[in-house]
Amino acid sequence: MSPVSRKQPPTRRSAPVPDTARRSERSRRAIYAAALSLVAEVGYPRTTVEGIAARAGVGKQTIYRWWSSKAEVLLEAFLDLGEQAAEEAGERPFVFPDTGDLAADLRFVLRATVDELLDPRFEPPARALAAEGVVNERLGRTFVAKLLEPQLQLYVARLRAARETGDVRADLDPRIALELFVAPLAQRWLQRTGPLSHDYADTLVDYALYGLVPR
Structure with a gap:
């Protein structure tokens, strides 16, 4: 048998498997x-x-x-x-600050919310989802559950802590109280009824915490 006949047929290299993931x-x-x-x-x-x-x-x-x-x-x-x-940005999951000064903590969070609402990366999709969620019940529920509710629960936790330390009324309902800050901000942003600014956020905190009567 000649040397040529003893050679093994060349092995066929298999094609790489596509990485579908x-x-x-x-x-x-x-x-x-x-x-x-x-x-x-x-x-x-x-x-x-x-x-x-x-x-x-x-x-x-x-x-x-x-x-x-x-x-x-x-x-x-x-x-x-x-x-x-x-x-x-290297940020950790957001935690509502608790410095012992409720007004300062609320101003910090509302100012950050204003900045996010005005961020050109976030504003168009956020506005579209908020509007569509009104007429699309399924989307609205998902939008609230996945985005809004986790943020609102941070307000609830901070206001509960303030209630325990006596910084707010003992009979305060945190879920209703948070609407004094969040609802006006959302309405102004959605309906464009006025400018959003840090000054506006600070005024909301002042009015909500201290009321409208002279001090």
Whole structure:
């Protein structure tokens, strides 16, 4: 037998297996970015699943595989935006400050809320989701549960602590009391009835804590 005949046939190297997880994550990120940018550019009513898909470079069926509507896409993209911004800034999960000075703590949080509401990255999607949540009950419940309620519970905890230390009335209902700060701020932002500023936030704290009668 000749040396040639003893050679083994060359082994065929198998093709690498595609990393579907990496590809899916890349597509998901592209969809998030497309949804957020379109809402900022053309507004929520003119944003479509087809438009998001085209900008993200994916098929429409890819979006419908993960979400049932553009509202769900935008909500998830908005929640992810907040997480990404906090991670880039090296921030820990937000904790309501308790310095022993309730007024100062409330002013700090409301000022930070004003800054976030006016942030051009957050304002267009937040405004779109807030408006859509009024007419889309399912989205509204999810928006409240995943975004608003965790933040409101921070107010509740701080006001309960103030009640225990005697800084507010003993019969105070924290859930109702927090609306004195949060509701006017949200209304002014949503309806654009006046400018949002740190001075406005400070005035809300002053009026809510000390009332309207002369001191």
